[in-house]
Amino acid sequence: MFNFKEFFKGIKAGLPVCAGYFSVSFGFGSMAVAQGLSILHSILISATNLTSAGQFAGLTVIVSGATVLELILTQLIINSRYSLMSVALGQKFGQKVGFWKRIICAFFNTDELFAIGMSRKEPLSPTFFVGAGVISWVGWTSGTALGAIAGSALPLDIRASLSVMLYGMFIAIVVPEVKKGKAMLVNMLLALIFSCLFAWVPGLNQISSGLVIVICTVAAAAICAILFPVKQEVA
Amino acid sequence: MNIYLLIAIMALTTYLIRAIPLTLLKKPIKSQFINSFLHYVPVACLTAMTFPAILYATDNIISGVLGLLVGILIACFNNNLVLVAISSCLTVFLSEQVIGLLIG
Numbered sequence: 001m002f003n004f005k006e007f008f009k010g011i012k013a014g015l016p017v018c019a020g021y022f023s024v025s026f027g028f029g030s031m032a033v034a035q036g037l038s039i040l041h042s043i044l045i046s047a048t049n050l051t052s053a054g055q056f057a058g059l060t061v062i063v064s065g066a067t068v069l070e071l072i073l074t075q076l077i078i079n080s081r082y083s084l085m086s087v088a089l090g091q092k093f094g095q096k097v098g099f100w101k102r103i104i105c106a107f108f109n110t111d112e113l114f115a116i117g118m119s120r121k122e123p124l125s126p127t128f129f130v131g132a133g134v135i136s137w138v139g140w141t142s143g144t145a146l147g148a149i150a151g152s153a154l155p156l157d158i159r160a161s162l163s164v165m166l167y168g169m170f171i172a173i174v175v176p177e178v179k180k181g182k183a184m185l186v187n188m189l190l191a192l193i194f195s196c197l198f199a200w201v202p203g204l205n206q207i208s209s210g211l212v213i214v215i216c217t218v219a220a221a222a223i224c225a226i227l228f229p230v231k232q233e234v235a
Numbered sequence: 236m237n238i239y240l241l242i243a244i245m246a247l248t249t250y251l252i253r254a255i256p257l258t259l260l261k262k263p264i265k266s267q268f269i270n271s272f273l274h275y276v277p278v279a280c281l282t283a284m285t286f287p288a289i290l291y292a293t294d295n296i297i298s299g300v301l302g303l304l305v306g307i308l309i310a311c312f313n314n315n316l317v318l319v320a321i322s323s324c325l326t327v328f329l330s331e332q333v334i335g336l337l338i339g
Contacts, residue, residue, distance in 0.1 A: 023317045027324075041238055048246035053281060058245045068236065068244060075248040078280050082249075084273040086256035087263055099258055106254035111277075157335075160293050161302075161328035167289040168306045168323030170281040175310035177278050187275045191282040199287045209288075216283035217276055224279075225271035 010131020017112045018139030027165030029147025035063045039148040046144035061210035074210040085114045101126040108133025183228035190220035302327040
């Protein structure tokens with residue numbers, strides 16, 4: 001039997017995420033059409049992927065005409081954090097939650113929804129999680145649709161400033177993390193230095209952008225994992 | 236390559252990263268290196284994606300720099316995603332208008 005009450009509790013918990021996703025994906029939609037994707041394709045990417053950084057990197061890889069292997073590699077590295085989050089989420093669900101419910105919940109395991117799921121004081125039910133997920137998906141997909149439509153209609157200068165929206169969101173995620181401690185600061189600086197090298201050093205700047213993100217991420221995170229190992233914890 | 240196929244591959248890769256550990260891995264990951272590595276991935280990845288790309292996302296490199304600085308400044312005091320994103324965005328828009336007037 002479907003527990004509507006639990007589902008609506010999930011929707012309620014997901015509303016702030018929905019609003020946040022809407023504005024960010026508006027930026028994604030307008031950026032995607034600016035880079036030559038059709039409105040339909042932009043919406044399709046958001047509806048099937050539901051991930052911010054992965055989609056933006058994927059967009060870059062697709063429009064640059066890179067190989068499928070590069071597309072997969074980029075997604076694997078950028079979204080690798082979800083695997084860790086999925087393990088933690090699986091434990092929060094507990095043994096009773098079966099295979100079919102898990103493969104539905106997996107689709108909605110984003111950074112923000114994971115945070116909502118893990119912070120729930122009552123036992124976390126898949127119904128609650130999917131409720132929060134569905135409303136967030138609506139925000140993400142409709143924001144993309146509106147952004148894509150507006151992006152193809154708005155004047156060029158407004159479109160250019162909208163593309164910064166996404167970077168603004170990344171800044172908002174990175175800055176509070178970096179403030180937490182030295183290790184994260186070093187991690188950020190390493191990624192920054194590598195990224196600049198690949199952008200400005202002749203020869204290195206010939207490497208395609210998707211691959212550059214992968215190399216910078218792996219290098220910075222691996223160096224920090226060796227220098228500053230994190231004590232064992234659940235997520 | 237067909238765009239629908241590319242989107243499908245992208246979606247499937249992202250989905251499997253989420254689904255495989257949720258369905259198959261019932262025990263926590265033990266390796267301290269892998270746990271630490273995954274702990275550092277988001278910040279490293281977002282940093283590499285943002286800089287220096289933000290400088291070239293706008294019509295003028297100066298507006299890109301201003302957008303970045305305002306974003307960092309606001310994020311130091313308030314980590315609301317939407318607020319930071321919109322402030323960056325507005326800064327870029329306004330500074331490009333000013334630069335446009337100055338250059339003529």
